Each structure stands twice: as C-alpha cells, then as structure tokens.
C-alpha cells in the first residue's frame with residue numbers, strides 16, 4: 001500500500017534489536033497471561049486461577065483473592081495456592097471485617113468450577129428451569145403491588161355484593177333473586193383473582209430463554225473440549241460476570257450471566273443474580289461415625305481420632321516425630 005509521506009511514522013530501529021522478535025512475543029504472551037493471573041506461580045507450571053475475576057464470596061459478596069502460600073518447601077517449590085474472600089486477605093486487615101468464610105485450596109475450587117461448567121451448564125433442562133424460576137421470582141419482587149386495576153374490579157364487585165344483600169334485607173328483591181346475583185358476583189371475583197395469580201406466576205417463557213440456554217450449553221460444550229487453562233478462564237468469563245462460592249462448604253450457590261452473553265439476546269432475561277435451589281458441591285456427605293482428617297484429607301472412622309482433634313492419630317504422630325527430629329533452636 002502506498003502511503004502519503006505524512007502518514008509514515010518513522011521509528012528509529014536499534015540495530016541489532018535489543019530484544020529478538022521471538023523473545024518479544026514470548027514476553028508479551030506472558031504479560032497477557034499475568035493479566036488473568038495475579039498469583040506468582042510455581043517454577044515449572046504457570047498456573048491460571050479459574051476463580052479470580054468472576055469469583056465472589058457467597059457470604060459477604062466481596063471478590064475472591066488468590067494467594068500463594070508464603071512458605072517455601074525444602075525442595076524450593078512453593079506451597080499450594082489458596083482462595084480467600086477479600087475480607088480474609090492479609091491486605092484487607094484493619095480495613096474489612098472478616099466474614100464467616102474460610103480459605104480453600106486453589107485446586108479444590110478450580111475443580112468445582114470445572115465440574116459445574118461440565119456437568120450443570122451442559123444440561124439444557126436444568127438451565128431452563130433455573131432461569132424460568134429465577135425470572136418468576138424477580139417478577140414477584142418487581143411487582144410489589146398486585147395489579148391495581150384488577151384489585152379495583154374486585155373492590156367494586158364486593159360493593160355490589162353488599163348492596164345486593166341490603167336490597168334483599170329491605171325486601172326490594174326476592175331471596176332467590178338475591179342468591180342468583182350473589183353466585184354471579186362470586187364467579188366474577190374468582191375470575192379476576194385467577195387472572196391476578198396468573199400474572200404473578202407466569203412471566204412468560206420467551207424465545208429469549210431458549211436462545212440463552214442454547215448459548216450457555218454451547219459455551220459449556222466448548223469448555224469441555226478445552227484443556228488450556230487460560231482458554232478455559234476466558235470461556236468462563238464470557239459466560240459469567242459473577243459466580244458466588246461458599247468457601248467453607250466448597251459449593252457454588254449463585255451466579256450472574258455476563259452482560260456480553262445477555263446483550264445480544266434482547267430483553268426479558270435474568271440480569272440479576274440467579275440463585276441455585278441446591279448449592280452445587282463435590283463434597284461427599286460424611287457418614288455418621290466418620291470424620292474428615294485435616295492432615296491426610298482422608299475420611300476416617302471417629303475411632304481413628306483422639307477426641308475433638310481435627311487430625312487423625314497417624315497424622316498427629318507424624319507431626320510429633322517431625323518436631324522431635326527438628327528440635328527448636330534458640
């Protein structure tokens with residue numbers, strides 16, 4: 001393409017270039033990735049956190065922060081990363097009151113997010129019910145006064161009913177006549193009442209909902225095929241603007257579709273937070289008489305624990321031996 005002289009921007013090129021083009025590209029790729037990954041990563045693998053940016057605390061609504069364990073192991077590797085509600089993050093100390101959530105291992109929450117996308121978002125029936133229920137609920141909230149005109153119609157019918165009885169009492173009409181009128185009035189009232197309920201409970205399952213469900217399922221199926229974590233994270237972000245986690249229970253309780261996803265589909269879609277009827281969790285319910293060990297993370301019998309200890313006997317014993325092997329030096 002031929003350019004006018006004033007259109008040409010002259011750049012002084014250092015020769016030889018300070019950075020090779022390959023290196024420049026590599027650095028840029030890394031910088032792009034850091035944009036989505038605030039945590040310092042392990043030596044070998046650059047770990048993309050799936051639950052930052054969209055992650056919210058299901059108790060207080062603060063964003064989820066990811067943090068690498070400060071401890072460095074003997075082999076030089078860093079400890080596992082954790083997610084925490086912003087209110088629990090060291091940087092919020094003194095600024096935010098800690099909510100009732102807990103720290104959760106990075107892998108645990110990422111696995112939960114992946115399972116949610118793969119298992120729940122690929123299920124059109126689940127999504128349709130969820131979206132319709134959520135629309136019904138929000139329409140109940142949005143209409144605080146039940147339809148004024150219908151209420152006025154009922155009031156008028158009640159007045160007519162009263163008048164009818166008064167007329168019967170004053171012998172202006174026969175009892176049979178009064179009864180016939182009474183029945184007619186009651187039928188009218190029932191009809192109006194039925195139309196009011198209909199208005200509250202049926203906000204219209206529009207074509208938009210079908211479009212939305214199709215879009216989400218398509219995204220979730222694409223997600224299922226992806227193995228690159230950055231790609232997975234981007235897919236999650238095109239679907240959701242917020243996902244609410246209960247960290248202590250390790251469950252997903254609610255989410256909000258992204259504006260990008262809803263934008264092209266038109267109005268009448270859930271722009272608010274959608275609550276799940278049952279929180280989505282991968283944790284197995286611990287049977288009675290068993291307990292989860294905080295050390296080896298196995299579910300064991302109560303008899304494997306000393307009373308009210310969070311670690312099993314074996315883990316406690318290991319801890320004692322380690323301490324013995326490395327006595328405290330002053």
Ligand SMILES: [Zn+2]
Nearest residue numbers: 057060085099
């Ligand atoms: Zn919180």
Ligand SMILES: [Zn+2]
Nearest residue numbers: 293296312315
């Ligand atoms: Zn244990």
